[in-house]
Amino acid sequence: MLHVAHMPPIGTLAAWRDAARRGLTLGIEPQDMLWTFGAEPSGLFTGTPLPQEIPQAAMTVPRSFVELASNVVWHSDPERFAQLYALLHRLRRTAGLMEDRGDPALARLRAAEKQVTRDKHKMKAFVRFREIERKTPGRRRFGAWFEPDHHIAEPLAPFFARRFGDMDWIIATPQACISFESGRVDIAPGSARPDHPDDATEALWTTYFRNIFNPARLKIKAMQAEMPKKYWKNMPETASIPDLIANAEQRARAMQDAAPTLPPLRSHRILDAAADARPPAEESSDQPDTLDALSRAEAACRRCPLHANATQVVPGSGPQDATMMIVGEQPGDREDLEGRPFVGPAGQLFDTVAAEAGLDRDRAFVTNAVKHFKFTPRGKRRIHARPDAGEVRACKWWLDAELRIVRPKLIVAMGATAAASLTGTGKGITKRQGAIEPGPQGIPVLLTVHPSYLLRIPEPAARAEATARFRGDLEQAVRTLATLSD
Amino acid sequence: MSKMTLNEKLAILSDAAKYDASCASSGSTRRDSRDGKGLGSNEGSGICHAYAPDGRCISLLKILMTNFCIYDCAYCVNRVSSNVRRARFTPEEVVELTLEFYRRNYIEGLFLSSGIIRSPDATMSDMVQIARSLRKEHNFRGYIHLKTIPDASADLIAEAGLLADRVSINVELPTDEAVKSFAPEKDPATIRKAMADVRMRREAATEKSHTGRRAPRFAPAGQSTQMIVGADGANDTTILGNSTRLYASYGLKRVYYSAFSPIPDATAKLPLVRPPLEREHRLYQADWLLRFYGFDLHDITSGTKDGNLDLHIDPKLAWALNNRHHFPVDVNTAPREMLLRVPGFGVKTVNRILGTRRHRALRYEDLTRLGASLKKAKSFITAAGWSPDALIDSESLRARFAPPPEQLSLF
Numbered sequence: 060m061l062h063v064a065h066m067p068p069i070g071t072l073a074a075w076r077d078a079a080r081r082g083l084t085l086g087i088e089p090q091d092m093l094w095t096f097g098a099e100p101s102g103l104f105t106g107t108p109l110p111q112e113i114p115q116a117a118m119t120v121p122r123s124f125v126e127l128a129s130n131v132v133w134h135s136d137p138e139r140f141a142q143l144y145a146l147l148h149r150l151r152r153t154a155g156l157m158e159d160r161g162d163p164a165l166a167r168l169r170a171a172e173k174q175v176t177r178d179k180h181k182m183k184a185f186v187r188f189r190e191i192e193r194k195t196p197g198r199r200r201f202g203a204w205f206e207p208d209h210h211i212a213e214p215l216a217p218f219f220a221r222r223f224g225d226m227d228w229i230i231a232t233p234q235a236c237i238s239f240e241s242g243r244v245d246i247a248p249g250s251a252r253p254d255h256p257d258d259a260t261e262a263l264w265t266t267y268f269r270n271i272f273n274p275a276r277l278k279i280k281a282m283q284a285e286m287p288k289k290y291w292k293n294m295p296e297t298a299s300i301p302d303l304i305a306n307a308e309q310r311a312r313a314m315q316d317a318a319p320t321l322p323p324l325r326s327h328r329i330l331d332a333a334a335d336a337r338p339p340a341e342e343s344s345d346q347p348d349t350l351d352a353l354s355r356a357e358a359a360c361r362r363c364p365l366h367a368n369a370t371q372v373v374p375g376s377g378p379q380d381a382t383m384m385i386v387g388e389q390p391g392d393r394e395d396l397e398g399r400p401f402v403g404p405a406g407q408l409f410d411t412v413a414a415e416a417g418l419d420r421d422r423a424f425v426t427n428a429v430k431h432f433k434f435t436p437r438g439k440r441r442i443h444a445r446p447d448a449g450e451v452r453a454c455k456w457w458l459d460a461e462l463r464i465v466r467p468k469l470i471v472a473m474g475a476t477a478a479a480s481l482t483g484t485g486k487g488i489t490k491r492q493g494a495i496e497p498g499p500q501g502i503p504v505l506l507t508v509h510p511s512y513l514l515r516i517p518e519p520a521a522r523a524e525a526t527a528r529f530r531g532d533l534e535q536a537v538r539t540l541a542t543l544s545d
Numbered sequence: 546m547s548k549m550t551l552n553e554k555l556a557i558l559s560d561a562a563k564y565d566a567s568c569a570s571s572g573s574t575r576r577d578s579r580d581g582k583g584l585g586s587n588e589g590s591g592i593c594h595a596y597a598p599d600g601r602c603i604s605l606l607k608i609l610m611t612n613f614c615i616y617d618c619a620y621c622v623n624r625v626s627s628n629v630r631r632a633r634f635t636p637e638e639v640v641e642l643t644l645e646f647y648r649r650n651y652i653e654g655l656f657l658s659s660g661i662i663r664s665p666d667a668t669m670s671d672m673v674q675i676a677r678s679l680r681k682e683h684n685f686r687g688y689i690h691l692k693t694i695p696d697a698s699a700d701l702i703a704e705a706g707l708l709a710d711r712v713s714i715n716v717e718l719p720t721d722e723a724v725k726s727f728a729p730e731k732d733p734a735t736i737r738k739a740m741a742d743v744r745m746r747r748e749a750a751t752e753k754s755h756t757g758r759r760a761p762r763f764a765p766a767g768q769s770t771q772m773i774v775g776a777d778g779a780n781d782t783t784i785l786g787n788s789t790r791l792y793a794s795y796g797l798k799r800v801y802y803s804a805f806s807p808i809p810d811a812t813a814k815l816p817l818v819r820p821p822l823e824r825e826h827r828l829y830q831a832d833w834l835l836r837f838y839g840f841d842l843h844d845i846t847s848g849t850k851d852g853n854l855d856l857h858i859d860p861k862l863a864w865a866l867n868n869r870h871h872f873p874v875d876v877n878t879a880p881r882e883m884l885l886r887v888p889g890f891g892v893k894t895v896n897r898i899l900g901t902r903r904h905r906a907l908r909y910e911d912l913t914r915l916g917a918s919l920k921k922a923k924s925f926i927t928a929a930g931w932s933p934d935a936l937i938d939s940e941s942l943r944a945r946f947a948p949p950p951e952q953l954s955l956f
Contacts, residue, residue: 155903155904158900158901158903158904159901159904159905160897160898160900160901160911160914160915161901161905161907161908161910161911161914161915163914166914180592183592184592184593184594184595185594185595186650187649187650187651188648188649188650189649190648190649199648201648201649203650218586218588220579221577221578221579221586221588222577222578222585222586223578223584223648223650224577224578224579224580224581224582224583224584224586225578225581225582225583225584225684226584226648241581242581258649260645260646260649261649262552263551263552263555263642263645263646264646264649264651266552266555266556266559267555267559267606267608267646268595268597268603269556270555270556270557270559270560270563271559271560271562271563271597271603271607272563272597272598272599273563273564273597273599273601273806274599275806275807275819275820276599276600276601276804276806276820276822277598277599278598278599278600278822279598279600280600281596281599281600281601282596282597282598282599282600285593285596285600285602286595286596294595296595296651297595300598303597303598304598307598311807311819314807314808314809314811314817315807315817315818317809317810317811319810319811319812319813320628320810322625322626322627322628323626323628325625326617326625326626329615329625330615330617330625330626333615333730358734367721368790370734370737370738370740370741370794371734371737371738371741395741395794396741396742396744396745397741397745398738434793436789436790436792436793436794436842437793437841438792438793438836439792439793439796440793441793441794
C-alpha cells in the first residue's frame with residue numbers, strides 16, 4: 060500500500076520528523092512512502108495519508124543523523140525527504156553507518172547538507188538591509204530581499220533575531236518571508252521582490268568597499284569563489300567591482316612609477332622634536348655604580364645572541380646593601396614575561412623553602428647567572444634550554460657588576476650554571492653540594508642545587524629528601540652569614 | 546581647506562587601513578541581542594560579509610581613527626614624511642559608521658587602528674573611548690578588534706582588553722634590525738613587552754578569584770600580530786622562526802603575513818615591486834603545518850634552498866618529496882601523525898579516515914568522498930585496491946606537481 064506524506068514549505072522540519080516517526084512506527088518501507096512538497100497537498104498522487112493517531116514508540120537515532128536531517132530537509136531537491144527516510148531505515152539495521160564517510164547514499168546526503176549550510180552561511184553574510192522608515196522614538200525598521208538556492212529563510216530566522224535584537228526587520232525571499240517585530244519572530248509564505256526606498260548608507264558602504272580594496276593584489280577568482288556573481292544583484296557594493304578591476308593594474312603601476320616626493324615641511328619639525336625627546340642610548344662600556352643604572356645598561360645588552368629571542372632582560376632584584384646574594388641559572392617563562400627574577404614555579408618553591416629555613420628573601424639579593432631566557436619554542440610553550448659556556452661567560456660581566464655594587468658577604472650558587480659562573484666549573488654539583496668555595500672578588504660561595512631540579516624529581520619520597528637537603532643548605536647559608544657578619 | 550565630509554574621511558581612512566591583513570571575527574565569547582536591549586551577536590565562527598576584488602574577505606569595518614602620524618616607518622603609507630591626504634574621524638563618527646553598517650548587515654564589527662597623534666596615550670585613550678561608547682552607550686554586542694599602541698599606559702591597555710574581543714600589536718618586520726632601520730621610532734623590545742603583558746592579563750582573567758567568581762575576560766578572541774614580508778631581506782626561515790617564537794612566547798592566536806605592497810607616495814628607501822603574494826601564501830601554509838599538522842620548524846626549513854620556501858609547490862609536498870623514505874603511507878593502518886603528513890590530506894580528511902576505518906577497510910575510491918585531494922595524495926599512499934607502485938621513487942615526481950616553467954614576464 061502506498062502512503063503519501065505531504066510536507067508544507069513552512070514548518071517542514073517538524074512535519075518531516077513527525078511523518079518519518081509515524082512511518083517507522085508503522086513499519087512502512089521506503090519504497091511504499093511517497094513524499095510531496097508544496098503549499099497545498101496536490102491531488103495528483105493517489106495514496107493513503109499516514110494515519111494521525113498511532114501509538115508513539117520510543118525511537119533513538121544518532122545525534123549526527125538529526126543534525127543531518129535538520130539541514131537537508133531545507134534543500135530544494137524534491138528527493139530529499141525520501142532519501143532521508145531511506146537512510147533512517149538503514150540506520151536501524153546498520154550501527155555506525157553515520158561514521159562511514161564512504162557510503163554513497165550518505166555521501167549524497169552529506170553533499171546536500173553542505174550545499175544547505177553553505178547557502179545558509181552566504182545568506183547570513185550577504186543579506187543587505189535597507190532602512191524602511193525612521194520614526195523616532197521607537198524601534199527602527201529595516202527590510203531586505205534575498206534569493207537563496209534552498210528553503211533556508213525559516214531555519215535562519217533565529218539567527219537574525221539574535222543578531223538584530225533592537226530593531227524590527229523583514230527578510231523576504233521567494234520561498235518564505237521572515238520578520239521580527241517587537242521581539243516576535245514570524246514566518247510567512249514567500250513573496251516577490253519588495254520595493255524598499257533608497258538608503259543613503261549604501262553610498263558610504265560602497266566608498267568603504269572601493270577603498271579597502273588593494274589594486275596591487277588583484278585576485279578576481281578568489282573573490283568570485285567566495286562571492287559568486289549570482290548574489291551580486293542584491294548587494295549594493297558590487298556595482299563598483301567592474302570599475303575596480305578595470306583600473307587596478309594602472310593604479311598599481313602608477314604607484315610604482317611615481318617618483319618619491321619631498322616630505323612635507325611639518326614632518327621635519329615633528330621628527331626633530333621626537334628625536335630630542337628620545338633618551339640617549341646607554342653606553343655599555345661605562346661601569347654603572349647603582350642598581351638602577353645597572354638595569355638600564357642591562358636592558359641594552361647585546362653581549363650574546365640571547366637578547367634577540369627573549370622578551371626582556373631580567374636583572375637581579377633586592378636591596379643594594381644585601382649581605383646575601385642568591386644566584387640561579389636563568390629566568391624562565393614567567394620571569395621573562397614579568398621582568399622579575401624568581402617569580403615562576405621554581406621561584407615560588409625557593410620562597411617556600413627559604414622561609415622554612417629562616418632566610419628572608421626580601422633582604423637577600425636574588426639574581427641569575429644569565430639574564431635572558433634561553434628556550435626552544437614548542438607549539439604554544441617555551442621549553443627551557445640550558446645556556447652554554449659562552450653565554451654564561453658573556454653574562455658574567457653583569458653578575459660581576461652586581462657583586463661590585465651590592466658587595467654581599469656570602470653568595471649562594473644554585474645549580475651547575477651558577478656554580479660554573481662563580482667558581483669556574485659546574486661539574487660534580489651533587490658532590491659539592493653544601494660546600495663553601497672561594498668565589499669572585501674574595502666572596503665565599505655556598506653551593507647547592509637549583510629548585511627547578513627538585514620540581515623535576517617525579518618520585519615524592521625522593522623529592523622530599525632532596526628538598527630537605529636543599530633546606531639544610533639554606534639553613535647553613537643563614538648560619539654562615541651570621542658568623543661572617545660577626 | 547574646506548571641511549571634509551564623512552564620505553571623504555571614510556575614503557581616506559579605509560584606504561589607509563587596507564594594509565592590515567587581519568579580518569578575523571571568530572573565536573570570541575558567545576553573546577546576542579535577543580533580549581532586544583542591544584545590537585549584535587557573536588556565535589563563535591566569523592562571517593565574511595563581502596569580498597573585494599583582491600580576494601580578501603571583508604568582515605569588519607577596518608579603519609584608522611586618523612592617518613596623521615608622528616612616526617616615520619618607511620613601509621607605511623601614513624608615515625609623517627608622506628604626502629598622502631590626512632583625515633581624522635571624531636569618536637562619534639566611528640561609532641555611527643560601525644552601528645549603521647552593522648544594522649544593514651554589512652559587517653561583523655569594527656577593527657580600529659590609528660596613526661600616533663600627539664602621544665601614544667592620547668591616541669589609545671581616544672580608541673578606548675570609541676570602544677567604550679559602542680559597548681556601554683549603544684550595547685553593541687558585535688566584534689571589536691583594537692590595534693593597541695605598545696607604549697600606551699597599562700590602564701588603557703587593561704580597559705581596551707575588557708572592551709575588545711581581540712587586541713593586536715604588530716611586530717611589523719621579521720627582525721629587530723629591520724624594525725630599527727625601517728621604523729626608527731618603534732622599539733622591538735617594547736612591542737614584545739606589550740605582547741607579554743597581554744598574555745599575562747589574559748591568563749590572569751581566566752583564573753578564578755578566591756570567592757570563586759571569574760574575572761571579566763580579557764580579549765577573549767586572543768591577540769594577534771602582523772609581519773610585513775618582502776620589505777627587508779629576511780628569508781622564510783627567519784620569518785617562520787620568529788612566528789614560532791611568537792606563538793610559543795605570547796600565546797598568539799594568529800601571526801599574519803602581509804606581502805609588502807606598493808603604497809601611494811612611497812619612500813625611496815624601499816624598492817616597490819609586485820607584492821610577493823605567492824610567498825605570502827606559502828608562509829601561511831607553513832604556519833598551518835606548524836600549528837595543526839605536527840611539523841616543527843626544522844621539518845619545513847631544512848630542505849629549502851637559501852632558507853626560502855619553494856614557491857612552485859606547497860611546503861607539505863616539498864617535505865614529502867624530500868622525505869620519500871616515509872612513503873607510501875597505508876591509509877588503513879598509519880597513525881594519525883603520519884596521515885597528517887600526506888600531501889592532499891587535511892585535518893578533516895584525516896579525522897574522517899580515522900572514523901571510517903574503525904568500521905571497514907578504506908578503498909581508493911572512498912578517499913575522494915572523505916575530502917582528500919587525490920591528485921597529490923595518490924603518489925604517497927596505499928589503500929585497498931591501490932598502490933602507487935614505482936611512483937614514489939620516480940625522479941620526475943616533483944615535475945608532476947610543479948607548474949611548467951613560465952616565460953619571463955616583462956612587467
